[in-house]
């Protein structure tokens with residue numbers, strides 16, 4: 341490509357971009373992606389041109405021109421970055437829209453149709469049952485959220501066998517915020533006042549969240565660590581106890597169902613699923629998730645839910661157990677307390693990650709978002725080259741990472757890989773995103789904590805020597821080639837985990853007992869004294 345051709349291409353792209361931007365506000369996100377792709381292509385062309393044109397240091401004009409081309413390439417990259425973030429946002433709105441539509445569809449199915457009087461009566465009683473015991477305004481007023489606002493019954497599954505077995509009604513619950521340790525359900529909103537031109541903030545409230553059942557939970561999903569005899573034995577015992585003493589419906593993974601049924605036909609009552617489509621509807625049937633294992637089992641349980649997640653009661657059968665506060669030996673008391681409620685929960689934010697391929701030509705080619713509870717890691721994988729990553733926060737350039745990689749972590753994940761890479765430990769209820777480099781080849785690259793509302797974009801630039809790999813909660817490695825990008829933002833679907841005591845007590849206990857944080861022998865009193 342000649343210099344003139346390249347300059348023409350870049351200016352054409354600029355015109356293209358202007359046209360697309362004005363079009364985008366009318367037509368949504370598809371045009372967004374085409375502009376992203378075309379901008380990225382011109383950047384690629386700019387780099388290709390620079391590589392083909394050896395620049396002699398004596399030729400001042402060429403040096404100047406190459407600098408100008410680099411600036412153009414950077415500017416085009418920023419346009420692409422802004423567009424991809426908009427695409428991620430558009431995707432989120434699409435999901436919300438689809439969810440809303442599916443709920444509307446449900447009410448249509450329930451509300452219309454040719455019903456006989458009997459059926460109408462039945463329907464009316466079902467509709468009454470769906471309402472909380474208390475009145476609407478009191479229940480969903482300022483001091484909490486009701487689950488029936490968010491979660492409603494869905495249509496039975498497509499698979500007649502398993503859907504027939506699964507109960508279709510979920511228990512409703514209410515979330516409320518305790519105030520200054522007082523579990524009275526009152527929530528003082530934080531607010532900023534501008535009275536008389538002075539900016540003041542209101543008294544801080546204790547944001548401890550309480551979950552109170554409004555109807556009894558009926559269905560418990562068990563997620564268990566595989567290949568562990570102690571977990572298997574405990575699972576069989578707990579399932580039996582829940583059935584016999586609490587009359588609870590139990591759902592287990594297909595692997596566990598096979599194991600229990602092979603062992604004893606007594607377990608005929610347990611339910612499971614046959615295909616991934618049914619997993620997508622699990623959140624509409626399950627009132628509570630019980631995990632038996634370590635933190636990895638909680639991560640696994642969360643990964644099954646791409647949308648809303650029912651409350652998780654995590655029993656500790658691993659070595660560390662940052663997210664597994666419940667002692668398995670006392671499972672009866674623990675489950676009793678949780679099933680009766682109210683109990684404290686930690687709302688653990690997740691990150692939703694989109695991989696945007698350089699080759700993607702339109703929105704349909706972008707991959708499904710992946711939700712992580714701990715972190716997404718971008719590292720050098722088996723490559724022996726430095727990872728070279730360009731990072732943007734909303735539309736601002738953050739930095740280039742040159743080192744082994746980068747960890748983008750939730751606050752729940754702050755005590756996992758991010759901690760090992762030198763990041764701060766952050767209380768899981770703090771809203772934020774951690775930006776922690778892995779072995780950066782720089783003396784001044786300290787970890788950052790960013791606010792929870794930002795969108796991060798990590799790009800493998802065209803002039804990177806190697807490829808990078810993204811992994812999600814330590815799993816599902818995906819190759820990122822030059823030109824590919826990863827976009828992350830906080831997901832609207834947190835993981836509510838039940839606390840043994842409360843969020844803060846459990847967090848402090850886990851860093852004390854799990855990591856022996858700041859453990860040091862106390863100095864004795866005898867010896868020199870000041871004054």
Ligand SMILES: NC(=O)c1ccc[n+]([C@@H]2O[C@H](COP(=O)([O-])OP(=O)(O)OC[C@H]3O[C@@H](n4cnc5c(N)ncnc54)[C@H](O)[C@@H]3O)[C@@H](O)[C@H]2O)c1
Nearest residue numbers: 634635636660661662714715752753755756757760813814
């Ligand atoms: N150098 C490291 O510390 C390192 C390296 C790779 C992965 N990891 C972590 O392992 C996680 C995957 O866990 P796994 O159990 O499937 O793999 P695993 O079996 O390899 O266990 C990893 C360890 O990390 C602990 N862990 C996981 N989440 C934690 C959290 N939120 N807080 C404190 N500790 C936590 C687990 O208890 C376990 O001891 C990844 O999300 C990543 O955070 C850490």
Ligand SMILES: Nc1ncnc2c1ncn2[C@@H]1O[C@H](COP(=O)(O)OP(=O)(O)OP(=O)(O)O)[C@@H](O)[C@H]1O
Nearest residue numbers: 563564565566633634635636637640658659660661
């Ligand atoms: N239900 C499951 N199905 C498939 N894999 C699972 C399941 N539960 C856990 N795993 C995987 O098994 C591995 C070990 O699980 P987990 O971390 O819970 O146990 P652990 O290693 O004994 O505990 P700790 O991490 O505290 O030492 C993890 O990698 C996790 O992803």
